[in-house]
Amino acid sequence: MKKSIGKTASVFPMPVLMIATYDENGKVDVMNAAWGMNCEMDRLTLCLSSGHKTAKNLRLNKACTVALADQAHLKEADYFGMVSGNKTPDKFERTGLHTVKSEKVNAPIIEEFPIVMECELLEEVETEHLHCFVVKVLDTLAEESVLKEDGKPCMHKAGAVLFNQFRMTYMTAGQHAGNAWSEGKALL
Amino acid sequence: MKKSIGKTASVFPMPVLMIATYDENGKVDVMNAAWGMNCEMDRLTLCLSSGHKTAKNLRLNKACTVALADQAHLKEADYFGMVSGNKTPDKFERTGLHTVKSEKVNAPIIEEFPIVMECELLEEVETEHLHCFVVKVLDTLAEESVLKEDGKPCMHKAGAVLFNQFRMTYMTAGQHAGNAWSEGKALL
Numbered sequence: 001m002k003k004s005i006g007k008t009a010s011v012f013p014m015p016v017l018m019i020a021t022y023d024e025n026g027k028v029d030v031m032n033a034a035w036g037m038n039c040e041m042d043r044l045t046l047c048l049s050s051g052h053k054t055a056k057n058l059r060l061n062k063a064c065t066v067a068l069a070d071q072a073h074l075k076e077a078d079y080f081g082m083v084s085g086n087k088t089p090d091k092f093e094r095t096g097l098h099t100v101k102s103e104k105v106n107a108p109i110i111e112e113f114p115i116v117m118e119c120e121l122l123e124e125v126e127t128e129h130l131h132c133f134v135v136k137v138l139d140t141l142a143e144e145s146v147l148k149e150d151g152k153p154c155m156h157k158a159g160a161v162l163f164n165q166f167r168m169t170y171m172t173a174g175q176h177a178g179n180a181w182s183e184g185k186a187l188l
Numbered sequence: 189m190k191k192s193i194g195k196t197a198s199v200f201p202m203p204v205l206m207i208a209t210y211d212e213n214g215k216v217d218v219m220n221a222a223w224g225m226n227c228e229m230d231r232l233t234l235c236l237s238s239g240h241k242t243a244k245n246l247r248l249n250k251a252c253t254v255a256l257a258d259q260a261h262l263k264e265a266d267y268f269g270m271v272s273g274n275k276t277p278d279k280f281e282r283t284g285l286h287t288v289k290s291e292k293v294n295a296p297i298i299e300e301f302p303i304v305m306e307c308e309l310l311e312e313v314e315t316e317h318l319h320c321f322v323v324k325v326l327d328t329l330a331e332e333s334v335l336k337e338d339g340k341p342c343m344h345k346a347g348a349v350l351f352n353q354f355r356m357t358y359m360t361a362g363q364h365a366g367n368a369w370s371e372g373k374a375l376l
Contacts, residue, residue, distance in 0.1 A: 002297070002304070002329035005339065009226040010305050010328040012256055012343060013201045013350045013361065037225045038197040038353070039235040039318060047227040068200055071365055079372030094375055109190070116190070117198050122317040129310040129324075130227060134317045140198040141190040151193065152354050155200060161365050162201045162350065165226070166340050168368045173201065174360030177259055177349050181356065184267030187282055 013162035016069035016077055016170065019046065020099070020108045021057030023085075028092040028099050028108045029053045032081030034163045036066065042137045044119065050131060053085030058133055062121040063105035066135075067113035071159035073097070074170060076112070104138045114143040114158045201350035204257035204265055204358065207234065208287070208296045209245030211273075216280040216287050216296045217241045220269030222351045224254065230325045232307065238319060241273030246321055250309040251293035254323075255301035259347035261285070262358060264300070292326045302331040302346045 014034035021029050031054045035047035044066060048055050058064055069077035076095040085091050092099075099108035104118045119135035146158040155173040162171050202222035209217050219242045223235035232254060236243050246252055257265035264283040273279050280287075287296035292306045307323035334346040343361040350359050 002302075002331055003335075005328050005330045005335070005341065007230040007325055008328060009229045010256075010303065010325065011203050011205070011224060011226050011232065011254075012303075012348055013203060014225065015199050015201060017199070035225055035227055036199060037202065037223055037233075037235070038199050039223055039320065041197045042195040043317065044199065045225075045233060045235070045318060045320070047225070047233070066199075068198075074366045075371045075374055077372075078366065078368060078370065079375040082369055082372045082376070114190075115198065115200075123315060125313065125315050125318055127311060127313050127315075127322075129231065129322045130233060130313055130320070132227065132233070132318075134315075136317075137195055137198065140193050140196060142193045143190055147191075147193070153193065155352055155354070155359070160200055162361070163368065164343055164361070166343070170365040170368060170371075171343070172362030172365050173350070173352070174362035177358040177360050178262045178266065179357055180266060180351065181270055182266065183263045183358070184265075184270045186263055187267040188270070 009165045012164060012166065014165055016161050016163050018067040018069055018077060018080060018110060018113055019054050020065045020110055021054050022061055022106060022108060023057050024060060029057055029085040030080045030092055030110065032077055044135050044137060045132050046135065047132045058121055061106045063107040064119050064135065065102055065107045065109050065116050066119055067110055067116040069161055070114055071161055071172060073112050074161060114146045115153055116141050197353045200352060200354065202353055204349050204351050206255040206257055206265060206268060206298060206301055207242050208253045208298055209242050210249055210294060210296060211245050212248060217245055217273040218268045218280055220265055232323050232325060234321045234323065236321060246309055249294045251295040252307050252323065253290055253295045253297050253304050254307055255298055255304040257349055258302055259349055259360060261300050262349060302334045303341055304329050
């Protein structure tokens with residue numbers, strides 16, 4: 001029997017996205033965002049509050065990178081969600097992580113996270129009920145060490161993590177459960 | 189060293205959302221959607237192609253339910269992503285799953301999936317670069333059997349699955365990796 005658990009955010013899982021930008025002085029800022037998704041194969045929708053340092057930087061440079069947090073850097077990833085770049089200008093430096101400038105967009109790539117998308121801003125959407133940024137993914141880069149022989153990333157090698165908002169915890173990716181567009185064939 | 193893996197959809201993980209609606213005759217339709225997320229605590233953004241049966245039904249009834257697929261019904265969940273309700277009117281019936289009408293919105297609740305959100309349509313957004321539906325979550329219901337003593341769902345009890353779009357596979361949720369707003373304290 002089902003019972004109400006209230007109006008909590010109930011989409012599971014959520015990603016742990018590391019959105020990296022430069023400010024007007026070329027200083028790196030990074031935020032931790034769970035409310036981001038593909039809205040096309042090469043396009044993301046990112047729901048960020050309008051006042052975030054990241055929002056300001058995105059408007060300024062029309063660019064960001066979006067990395068997938070990994071277990072090895074969970075402390076840093078979590079910290080990026082705890083501290084505001086508006087209030088703590090040396091937020092990124094405190095982590096000791098490293099960046100290189102993207103070759104495709106005016107945004108930093110954090111070296112330590114294994115998978116990253118290089119994105120340019122397409123549009124800031126503001127409607128009656130939605131505020132978000134829509135970005136185009138120009139390319140996805142991955143550490144060779146997280147790729148399998150087929151050239152595609154392995155989420156276990158990547159140490160990928162996910163956000164469980166029911167419990168405010170991070171979880172690892174579990175086991176293979178089935179193949180998409182395949183398990184359902186039994187019902188065709 | 190990072191190398192390009194191309195412009196593939198690279199957000200990981202994605203949810204496996206079961207969006208259920210009624211058509212003009214009260215017939216149940218369900219689709220499988222990975223491109224949905226919270227955009228507020230009680231609001232979802234769902235990126236669905238405009239021609240989907242679900243899109244038509246959402247416009248008609250201004251309501252849907254959004255359930256989290258589980259491992260026990262992965263065959264059915266996957267099937268809902270393989271077949272179009274426009275072309276196969278008895279799509280839902282073929283699965284043998286059961287529904288009850290939501291008490292809060294004009295949409296069906298699939299009994300077999302353990303966690304479900306009852307949603308009303310707020311807005312269909314169509315901008316230059318984004319098409320999506322924004323829905324308000326009126327309530328979330330969960331099977332008592334998937335709740336822990338604290339009243340919150342356990343993703344292992346729920347058999348929650350996620351979508352790995354890099355490999356077109358479903359995965360289970362793994363182990364606890366850390367606490368949000370906690371792991372990062374070491375860097376404050």
